[in-house]
Amino acid sequence: MDLLLLLSAPLIGAAILGVWGARRWAPDGNVIFSLATFGAACAVTVRVVKYGNILIAREQFFIDPFNVFLVALTTFVGLTTSLFSRPYMRIEAEHGRLSPARLRLYHSMYQLFIWSMLVALTTNNLGLMWVAMEAATLSTVLLVTLYRTPASLEAGWKYFILCGVGIAQALFGTMLVYFAAEKLLGSEGVTALLWTHLDVVKRQLEPNVLSLAFVFLLAGYGTKVGLVPLHNWLPDAHAEGPTPISAVLSGLLLNVAMYAVVRCKVLVEGSLQSSLPSNMLMSFGLSSVVVAAFLLWRQRDIKRLFAYSSIEHMGIIAFAFGMGGPVANFAALLHMTVHSLTKSAIFFTVGHASQKAGSQLIEDIRGLITLSPTIGWGLMLGTLAILGMPPFGVFASEFLILTTAMKDHAWATPILLLALGVAFAAVFGKVQPMVFGETSARRLPHPPALLPVFAHLGLVLMLGVYIPPYLANWYREAARFIGGQ
Amino acid sequence: MNGIPFDLQILNVLAALFLLLSFSMLAQRRIVTLVNLLAIQGLILFIATVLLAWRTGETHLYLSAALTLGLKVIGLPWLLHQLIRKLDVYWDTEPLINPSATMLIGLLIVIFAFGLAQPISALASTATRNTLGIAIAVILLAFLTMITRRKAMSQVVGFLSMENGLFFGAMSATYGMPMVVELGVALDVLVAMLVLGVFFFQIREQFDSLDLRHFETLKEDE
Numbered sequence: 001m002d003l004l005l006l007l008s009a010p011l012i013g014a015a016i017l018g019v020w021g022a023r024r025w026a027p028d029g030n031v032i033f034s035l036a037t038f039g040a041a042c043a044v045t046v047r048v049v050k051y052g053n054i055l056i057a058r059e060q061f062f063i064d065p066f067n068v069f070l071v072a073l074t075t076f077v078g079l080t081t082s083l084f085s086r087p088y089m090r091i092e093a094e095h096g097r098l099s100p101a102r103l104r105l106y107h108s109m110y111q112l113f114i115w116s117m118l119v120a121l122t123t124n125n126l127g128l129m130w131v132a133m134e135a136a137t138l139s140t141v142l143l144v145t146l147y148r149t150p151a152s153l154e155a156g157w158k159y160f161i162l163c164g165v166g167i168a169q170a171l172f173g174t175m176l177v178y179f180a181a182e183k184l185l186g187s188e189g190v191t192a193l194l195w196t197h198l199d200v201v202k203r204q205l206e207p208n209v210l211s212l213a214f215v216f217l218l219a220g221y222g223t224k225v226g227l228v229p230l231h232n233w234l235p236d237a238h239a240e241g242p243t244p245i246s247a248v249l250s251g252l253l254l255n256v257a258m259y260a261v262v263r264c265k266v267l268v269e270g271s272l273q274s275s276l277p278s279n280m281l282m283s284f285g286l287s288s289v290v291v292a293a294f295l296l297w298r299q300r301d302i303k304r305l306f307a308y309s310s311i312e313h314m315g316i317i318a319f320a321f322g323m324g325g326p327v328a329n330f331a332a333l334l335h336m337t338v339h340s341l342t343k344s345a346i347f348f349t350v351g352h353a354s355q356k357a358g359s360q361l362i363e364d365i366r367g368l369i370t371l372s373p374t375i376g377w378g379l380m381l382g383t384l385a386i387l388g389m390p391p392f393g394v395f396a397s398e399f400l401i402l403t404t405a406m407k408d409h410a411w412a413t414p415i416l417l418l419a420l421g422v423a424f425a426a427v428f429g430k431v432q433p434m435v436f437g438e439t440s441a442r443r444l445p446h447p448p449a450l451l452p453v454f455a456h457l458g459l460v461l462m463l464g465v466y467i468p469p470y471l472a473n474w475y476r477e478a479a480r481f482i483g484g485q
Numbered sequence: 486m487n488g489i490p491f492d493l494q495i496l497n498v499l500a501a502l503f504l505l506l507s508f509s510m511l512a513q514r515r516i517v518t519l520v521n522l523l524a525i526q527g528l529i530l531f532i533a534t535v536l537l538a539w540r541t542g543e544t545h546l547y548l549s550a551a552l553t554l555g556l557k558v559i560g561l562p563w564l565l566h567q568l569i570r571k572l573d574v575y576w577d578t579e580p581l582i583n584p585s586a587t588m589l590i591g592l593l594i595v596i597f598a599f600g601l602a603q604p605i606s607a608l609a610s611t612a613t614r615n616t617l618g619i620a621i622a623v624i625l626l627a628f629l630t631m632i633t634r635r636k637a638m639s640q641v642v643g644f645l646s647m648e649n650g651l652f653f654g655a656m657s658a659t660y661g662m663p664m665v666v667e668l669g670v671a672l673d674v675l676v677a678m679l680v681l682g683v684f685f686f687q688i689r690e691q692f693d694s695l696d697l698r699h700f701e702t703l704k705e706d707e
Contacts, residue, residue, distance in 0.1 A: 125665065125666070127662060127663060127666030127669065127670075128665065128666065128669060130666070131666065131669030131670060131673055134670075134673040134677075135673060135676075138673065138676050138677055141680055141684070142680060142683065142684070145684065145687060148690070148691060149691075153684075153687055153688050153691055153692075156684065157637065157684070157688070160680070161631075161640060165628070165647070168624075168644075168651060171651055175651070175655050175659070175662065176605070176658075178659055178662060178663075179605070179609070179658045179659045182659050183608075183610070190663040190665060190666070192663075193663060206608060208608070209604070209608065212601070212604075212605070
């Protein structure tokens with residue numbers, strides 16, 4: 001059973017690494033479990049492509065074109081990040097920043113985090129989705145504070161309390177959905193929380209209750225997406241934790257939270273038959289893009305810089321889902337993919353760059369290209385890709401989003417363009433001297449793993465130039481499905 | 486109160502007490518008392534759930550009640566008391582807004598909550614629908630408690646009080662959530678508290694205090 005393997009491999013990994021996570025082979029074990037998970041995800045994907053949706057375990061788990069692509073993406077980035085973390089965490093341990101107990105915690109929680117995201121993605125039960133989202137927060141709180149510095153403790157506390165409160169709102173929203181659905185589906189068993197059943201009756205759900213529910217759901221899951229003004233925890237948590245965690249938080253967790261928002265939006269839109277949910281998503285998205293673009297100027301820490309860039313891109317995705325329609329949804333899905341690949345690649349290079357320089361401050365990292373051309377070029381190309389330069393995939397998705405905006409919401413186009421321009425100037429201006437110029441870097445005790453970086457960037461490049469027809473079909477199907485048809 | 490059955494009257498009284506406790510938590514500065522108030526709030530939730538289970542004959546409500554008793558009345562308050570003793574945090578510092586202003590804001594919140602609950606209560610078919618406004622008020626008051634406090638411990642108590650409000654809301658609107666979900670939520674809360682215990686010790690080790698004023702270094706302009 002491939003789905004069973006998909007959901008059990010990381011859980012078994014978490015248990016095993018929880019006991020032996022500090023052994024010499026633990027980083028390799030981490031890779032092996034991630035590889036098993038990725039293999040299972042591939043098998044599931046093939047099955048869904050061949051035979052269509054899967055609904056198992058008393059309808060508790062459900063896979064359709066929308067979430068299977070996120071499952072594949074999540075396990076792929078989970079695998080490459082574990083490859084990256086192998087030398088990275090060894091170097092950190094040799095620098096004396098980690099004790100064996102913390103290394104054990106790290107490996108075990110890494111697997112648990114992947115597991116909880118996979119549950120959140122594949123479950124059909126809105127309540128279980130909530131539980132898994134909260135579990136994803138909890139498994140990473142102690143990873144953000146892994147170094148026990150004052151700043152990391154503050155970041156961890158903010159992450160814990162803000163996401164905890166945020167997600168409590170989402171629970172209330174889920175409750176309201178259940179309340180509305182219970183009348184139609186009955187309170188026997190859990191059918192009233194099963195997404196597939198809700199989707200069937202969504203047009204009869206009480207619109208007043210659902211609009212209130214959506215406010216709470218958007219505020220709750222939106223906190224985890226990092227939408228402005230609920231974004232406060234995000235840059236801190238990304239900057240203070242170990243870099244592999246920044247990569248998966250930014251590349252994966254935000255996507256999963258966005259997935260939850262979109263699932264809820266489909267239901268609410270079906271019930272309301274109005275543009276309220278779309279407008280809310282669009283305004284949250286637009287404000288995130290603008291605020292994040294201007295805050296990029298003030299960043300001095302390289303990881304914070306790219307954390308704000310994540311907020312900006314999540315804003316773009318929220319805006320695109322808000323616009324709706326087949327093209328915008330397609331573009332939003334594409335953007336989720338390319339953002340996640342590019343951003344994690346950037347965090348990989350940034351992680352090694354700051355290890356080389358012994359600092360995360362932008363002004364302390366200089367001249368990467370002289371000592372290590374691959375890291376330097378990786379960072380430069382990654383930055384160009386994330387800023388939306390052609391021929392990378394981010395350009396393709398942003399182009400689609402902008403043209404749709406021009407057609408449907410012309411007023412928003414100049415705002416988006418301005419924000420993208422500001423972000424470009426801010427990020428490029430800061431990264432350029434890091435890559436070129438006089439060097440300040442030193443040698444690392446282990447050779448860095450740069451294969452994942454170029455694998456990700458290669459994929460992003462491919463998506464920019466050529467999307468294979470089956471993949472395009474797949475996106476289109478998911479987009480149509482989000483459009484409510 | 487003519488026409489309202491006796492057990493429903495009791496439920497309404499319990500709901501009123503539930504709200505009252507939220508207000509006293511808002512004003513309380515002694516952390517030990519704050520935790521005790523939280524435990525009493527949990528106890529009221531427990532009694533109300535049992536009463537409702539008995540009234541409606543829904544067996545899963547008994548399980549939910551048992552969960553409330555184990556976790557919110559006994560488990561978590563005990564854990565918090567342990568932490569308070571070990572970490573030696575007995576008093577919160579001056580709240581950020583002065584107490585009387587906080588109370589006034591709290592009053593406005595209650596009015597707002599009842600306004601918000603109106604359309605939902607009108608649709609609900611449960612006997613307890615009138616208490617939905619109270620649940621929303623408790624959630625929002627817990628918010629206010631968290632906002633106005635400086636000590637990490639009081640913020641956590643506020644967080645748990647919010648969780649109480651959520652369960653009360655689920656109970657009054659739909660006679661509770663499905664069992665799977667309630668179990669999951671309870672598990673999450675429990676794990677959250679354990680993580681928090683570890684976390685507090687880390688904060689203490691680093692700052693020698695649980696005062697969140699130390700937490701003002703990570704600002705936007707850094």
